[in-house]
Amino acid sequence: MTEASLYLLQQIINGLTIGSTYALIAIGYTMVYGIIGMINFAHGEIYMIGSYISFIVITGLLAMGHIALPAVLFVALVVAMLVASSYGWAIERVAYRPLRGSNRLIALISAIGMSIFLQNYVVLAQGSRDVAMPPLISGSLVEFGSLETFEVTISWMQLLIWVVTLISMTVLTLFISRSRMGRACRACAEDIGMTNLLGIDTNRIIAMTFVIGAALAAIAGLLLGLYYGVVNPFVGFIAGLKAFTAAVLGGIGSIPGAMLGGLILGVTEALTAAYFPSEYKDVVSFGLLVLILLFRPTGILGKPEVEKV
Amino acid sequence: MRRSLYNAIFAAGITFVLTCLMLGVQLGAEGTTLTVTGADATRWTWIGIGIAAVFFVQLFSDKVDAFFGRIPKPNLAALKPEETKWRRIKPWALAALVVVMLVWPFMASRGAVDLATLTLIYIMLGLGLNIVVGLAGLLDLGYVAFYAVGAYTYALLSEYFGFSFWACLPIAALLAATFGFILGFPVLRLRGDYLAIVTLGFGEIIRILLNNWTDLTGGPNGISGIEKPTLFGLEFSRRASEGSQTFHEFFGIDYDSSQKVVFLYLIAVVLVCIVVYLINRLMRMPIGRAWEALREDEIACRSLGLNRTVIKLSAFTLGASTAGFAGCFFAARQGFISPESFIFIESAIILAIVVLGGMGSQVGVICAAIVMTILPELAREFSEYRMLMFGLLMVLMMRWRPQGLVPMKRPHLELKQQ
Numbered sequence: 003m004t005e006a007s008l009y010l011l012q013q014i015i016n017g018l019t020i021g022s023t024y025a026l027i028a029i030g031y032t033m034v035y036g037i038i039g040m041i042n043f044a045h046g047e048i049y050m051i052g053s054y055i056s057f058i059v060i061t062g063l064l065a066m067g068h069i070a071l072p073a074v075l076f077v078a079l080v081v082a083m084l085v086a087s088s089y090g091w092a093i094e095r096v097a098y099r100p101l102r103g104s105n106r107l108i109a110l111i112s113a114i115g116m117s118i119f120l121q122n123y124v125v126l127a128q129g130s131r132d133v134a135m136p137p138l139i140s141g142s143l144v145e146f147g148s149l150e151t152f153e154v155t156i157s158w159m160q161l162l163i164w165v166v167t168l169i170s171m172t173v174l175t176l177f178i179s180r181s182r183m184g185r186a187c188r189a190c191a192e193d194i195g196m197t198n199l200l201g202i203d204t205n206r207i208i209a210m211t212f213v214i215g216a217a218l219a220a221i222a223g224l225l226l227g228l229y230y231g232v233v234n235p236f237v238g239f240i241a242g243l244k245a246f247t248a249a250v251l252g253g254i255g256s257i258p259g260a261m262l263g264g265l266i267l268g269v270t271e272a273l274t275a276a277y278f279p280s281e282y283k284d285v286v287s288f289g290l291l292v293l294i295l296l297f298r299p300t301g302i303l304g305k306p307e308v309e310k311v
Numbered sequence: 312m313r314r315s316l317y318n319a320i321f322a323a324g325i326t327f328v329l330t331c332l333m334l335g336v337q338l339g340a341e342g343t344t345l346t347v348t349g350a351d352a353t354r355w356t357w358i359g360i361g362i363a364a365v366f367f368v369q370l371f372s373d374k375v376d377a378f379f380g381r382i383p384k385p386n387l388a389a390l391k392p393e394e395t396k397w398r399r400i401k402p403w404a405l406a407a408l409v410v411v412m413l414v415w416p417f418m419a420s421r422g423a424v425d426l427a428t429l430t431l432i433y434i435m436l437g438l439g440l441n442i443v444v445g446l447a448g449l450l451d452l453g454y455v456a457f458y459a460v461g462a463y464t465y466a467l468l469s470e471y472f473g474f475s476f477w478a479c480l481p482i483a484a485l486l487a488a489t490f491g492f493i494l495g496f497p498v499l500r501l502r503g504d505y506l507a508i509v510t511l512g513f514g515e516i517i518r519i520l521l522n523n524w525t526d527l528t529g530g531p532n533g534i535s536g537i538e539k540p541t542l543f544g545l546e547f548s549r550r551a552s553e554g555s556q557t558f559h560e561f562f563g564i565d566y567d568s569s570q571k572v573v574f575l576y577l578i579a580v581v582l583v584c585i586v587v588y589l590i591n592r593l594m595r596m597p598i599g600r601a602w603e604a605l606r607e608d609e610i611a612c613r614s615l616g617l618n619r620t621v622i623k624l625s626a627f628t629l630g631a632s633t634a635g636f637a638g639c640f641f642a643a644r645q646g647f648i649s650p651e652s653f654i655f656i657e658s659a660i661i662l663a664i665v666v667l668g669g670m671g672s673q674v675g676v677i678c679a680a681i682v683m684t685i686l687p688e689l690a691r692e693f694s695e696y697r698m699l700m701f702g703l704l705m706v707l708m709m710r711w712r713p714q715g716l717v718p719m720k721r722p723h724l725e726l727k728q729q
Contacts, residue, residue, distance in 0.1 A: 041504050051333065058336050061347045081332070088328040097706045108713045110450055110507060111666055115705025118659055122699040127334045135345050239655070243515070246508055281523045288512035295505055296497040 008152040013276040014269055019160045019229070021268020022167040026222035027245035028252070028260035029174065030090075030215025036191040036255035037211055040106065043113035044093050046242015047120035048086050048216045052223025053233040054128060056082040057135055071138060075224075079166075082224050083217040089120075090216025094209055117239075124235040132234045139228065163225045170221055171261060174214070178257065183210060191255065240284065244271075247291040253304020262302060319369035326365045330358045412580050416573045424569070424576050428644060430684040431579035432637055437664040437676040438586050439633025444662065445670035445719075446599065447626035448606030449499070450507040453514025454661055457487040457631040459521065459653035461638025466534040466648055467527070476540035476643045480636065487635025488628045495627040500620050514658060521650040533649025539571065540578060540643050575644050582640060586633060587673060593629070602626050603671070656698065663701050666708055669715020678717055 027049050034042045059078040063069055097116045101109045142157040178184040189197040190207045198204045226241070227233050244267065252263025267287055274286040294301065335358060339346050368375055416424040436458060443451045461483040468474040468482065498509045521528050528534065593599045601622045605612045613619055642648050660683065668679030687697055708715070 041507065054338070055332050057345070058332055058338055058347055061338065061345045062336070065347065085328055085332055088325050092325055092329060097710075100710050104713065105448075106504065107444070107448055107450055108709050110504065111662070112706050112709040114452070114659065114662070115702045115709065117702070118656075118698055119702030119706065122696075122702060124333065126695065126699065128338055133338045133345065134340065240515075243508070243512060247512070250505070250508070279523070281519060285516050285519055288509075288516050291512055292494075292497060292509055295501055295509065299501050299505070 005152045008154050009276070010273075012152070012154045013272045015154070015156055015160065017269035017272030018265060019163050019268070020226075020272065021248075021265040022163060023222040023226045023229075023264075024241075024245050024248045024268055025261045025264025026167060026170065026218045026225075027241060028248040028264045029257060030212075030219050031246050031249040032252070032254055032257060032260040033187075033211045033215050035249070036257075037187070037194065038098075038102065038208060040098070040109045041113065041246065042093075042098075042212070042215070043110070043242070044097070044116040044120055045215065045219060046238035046240075046245065047117050047124075048089055048093075048238070049219040049223045049226075049241055049245075050233070050235060050238030051089055051120065051124065052082045052086040052216075052220030053227035053237065054124060054133075054223075055085045055220070056224035056227055057133060057233060060135070060138070075138075079221065079224055082220040086216045086220035086223070087213040090212040090219075091209055093120075094212040099205070099208075117242075121235055121238065128235065130235055132232045134232045135228065137228075137231055159229055163229060166221060166225060170218060174218070174257070177214075183207070187211065244284075244287060247287055250291060250301055251294055253301025255305070256301070256303045259301055259303035266302075315370055315372060318372070319366045322369040323362050323366040326362045327358075330361065334358055409580075409584065413577065416576050421569045421572050424572050426685065426688060428572070428576045428579050430681055431576070431583050432641055432644070433661070433664060433680040433684050434583055434677050435579075435586055435637040435640075436634060436661045437668065437680045438583075438590055438673065439630045439637065440661050440665050441668075441671065441673065441676045442590060442593075442602070442626050442633070443630035444665050445672070445676070446594065446606065447602040447623055449623060449627060450504075451510045451627070451630065452507050452655075452658055452662070453510035453512070453517070454630070454634055455653045455655070455657040456510075456514040456517040457491060457634035458638040458641070458657070459517055459650075460487045460490050461635030462642040462648050462652070463521065463528060463534075463638075464635070465639040465642045466537050469538050470534060470536075476538065476639070480639050483639035484632040484635040487638065488632035491628045491631025492624065495624050496620075499623040499627060511655070514653075514655060518650050518653055521653070529649075531650060533647060533651070535647040537642050537646050537648070539646065540575070542574065579640060579644075582636065586636070587677075590633075591673065598622065598625060659701065663705055666705055667716060669718045672715060672717050672719035675715050675717030675719070679715075 027045065030045045030048070031042060034040065034045075056078040059081045060074055063074045063077060093116055097112045098109060101112055137159075139159045139162060140157075142155040143161055144154075144156045146154055178187060186197065186202045186207050187210070189200075189202065190204055194204055197207075245264070248263035248267045249260045250263070251267060252259030252261070267290070270290060271283045271287055274280075274283045278286075335350050335355060337348050337350055339348060416427070419427075436454070440451065440454050443449050443454070464483040464486050465474075465476065465479040468479050469476070474482070494509070494513055495506075498506050522531055524530070601612070601617055605617065605619055605622055609619060641652075645652075664679045664683050665676055667675075667683070668677070669675030687694060690697075
């Protein structure tokens with residue numbers, strides 16, 4: 003293969019890595035939107051909190067010593083998911099549930115307030131500087147191409163991200179399609195009032211949606227935190243924006259759409275960063291969002307929305 | 312009782328989970344390695360107090376609710392004079408207010424006048440966003456982008472082409488309106504929530520462009536040495552530049568640097584008066600009524616034959632042009648602008664002003680802008696808690712008083728139920 007095509011291949015690999023984490027965050031947006039029709043602005047902050055918690059747990063466990071790295075990562079993942087889920091649950095309970103049924107704008111403003119609050123809460127609790135983690139997982143799995151031209155690598159970290167994402171997505175899909183809760187969840191997305199009439203506790207289902215979304219965001223927080231090696235209180239803002247773009251791209255309200263949208267967005271970004279100045283990659287992804295809204299507002303896999311009186 | 316005990320224990324447990332790792336443990340760096348340290352005893356005490364507070368509030372939640380329900384709400388209407396009396400004294404009161412605003416800077420200190428000018432800028436921004444969010448019900452999270460467009464319009468035109476402040480004022484407003492039009496056109500046909508995200512993204516795009524287009528905008532260093540406004544060609548500097556005259560020479564008085572500050576303040580007062588008057592008139596015009604009608608019930612409006620895209624677009628564009636206006640003045644006042652002044656937090660503060668003041672209410676927005684700019688100045692030692700409080704305030708306001716502190720009132724009749 004020529005140098006140019008090897009370079010392209012490497013960018014696509016990098017893009018798929020970032021994209022799969024965007025997909026994880028995007029699922030939180032899309033599930034909440036599918037059920038109660040609101041944008042959970044504080045979702046990006048949950049991802050950031052997940053990153054912080056996993057850093058804290060990993061550093062704490064490593065400081066104890068004599069614990070195998072996989073065990074450390076597993077414990078960190080579980081704790082981060084647990085804490086982030088509690089945040090998701092608490093946010094829904096405090097900021098969104100009392101406002102349900104009121105004007106859309108009111109819930110949205112409350113969500114933005116929550117997002118600003120959480121961001122500054124973390125600034126106060128952990129300081130606003132970057133926290134850097136030395137790379138835990140190094141080395142690469144596959145290297146091909148030759149040194150003279152260009153070497154394509156897939157690192158262990160990238161592989162880990164793919165595997166964890168794949169497992170989470172599979173578990174989520176099974177949960178939504180097979181379990182009793184998942185069925186109730188789909189029923190809520192279809193018609194929440196009717197579901198309530200049929201004797202399903204919709205408040206519980208909505209709370210559970212927030213919890214699942216937050217847990218997935220925490221997984222993304224751990225993975226991206228390790229991949230980039232830094233976290234600061236402001237990463238949630240831009241990541242949330244990207245994930246939302248991914249959700250809209252795939253069709254908001256559709257879970258497979260969010261997965262697809264995340265991957266497409268990740269690859270687009272990686273390619274932009276590769277062939278243009280990398281500062282403009284955010285510009286391209288937001289430009290993409292405007293273009294989708296212009297030409298296909300329902301996204302790739304979304305259903306057209308019918309307004310009901 | 313049993314149920315509320317269970318609730319209380321659960322809530323306290325959740326609070327513990329939320330706080331113990333985030334607040335109780337601190338990430339730090341030692342050289343290149345990362346360390347964790349437990350927080351000091353005072354912080355743990357605060358966490359304990361917080362958990363106990365949540366526990367007891369949940370335990371006695373019925374009684375707490377009942378207690379808050381019994382507190383009489385302040386009756387703001389009773390504080391105002393009666394309607395007919397108020398109508399008679401209103402023009403005089405307004406005239407007196409304008410006179411006071413024009414006269415007091417000559418007696419006040421320089422710092423106070425400067426702060427007042429800043430407040431007036433925020434009033435302008437708040438009023439502009441009030442059209443978009445308060446009246447038309449469109450959530451604009453990238454409002455600061457239009458502010459930036461206005462500011463950079465003046466800075467660039469004056470640097471490259473030597474345009475004066477007064478010529479740039481309408482150009483800045485027009486350009487910001489054009490940006491608003493281009494952005495709003497595709498998005499406003501869609502559901503409201505998308506607008507919030509797209510404007511948020513647009514705000515980021517503008518900031519990134521300003522930061523990276525170094526040849527034109529100077530990148531993160533910004534543009535400095537922007538010309539100050541002149542009074543019919545009279546400059547407010549110690550020495551006049553080539554071919555012009557200074558204010559103090561023309562009138563034969565001593566040079567005083569506070570003249571410039573007062574002059575800028577007076578310009579701001581005039582601009583705010585213009586904006587207030589225009590928006591006040593617009594609200595009473597059919598287009599203003601249409602904004603509010605569309606906010607209340609979109610489907611009903613469409614079935615009555617209102618063109619929602621045109622109406623929303625007009626509100627969005629007008630809001631943007633107000634921001635352009637304010638931005639142009641901001642650049643002239645600072646004499647230096649950089650992308651740092653146009654970050655998302657700025658948008659959030661302006662939004663908080665509108666929400667706090669009462670969406671749609673001009674008086675409310677003006678009061679809120681004054682509170683929001685003067686309070687941080689007074690409480691400097693709490694400045695790190697400022698944004699935290701903003702966020703919390705927005706959530707709490709939406710929960711307990713979504714109509715704002717000074718809600719908009721209009722003549723209406725109410726049917727009393729027997």
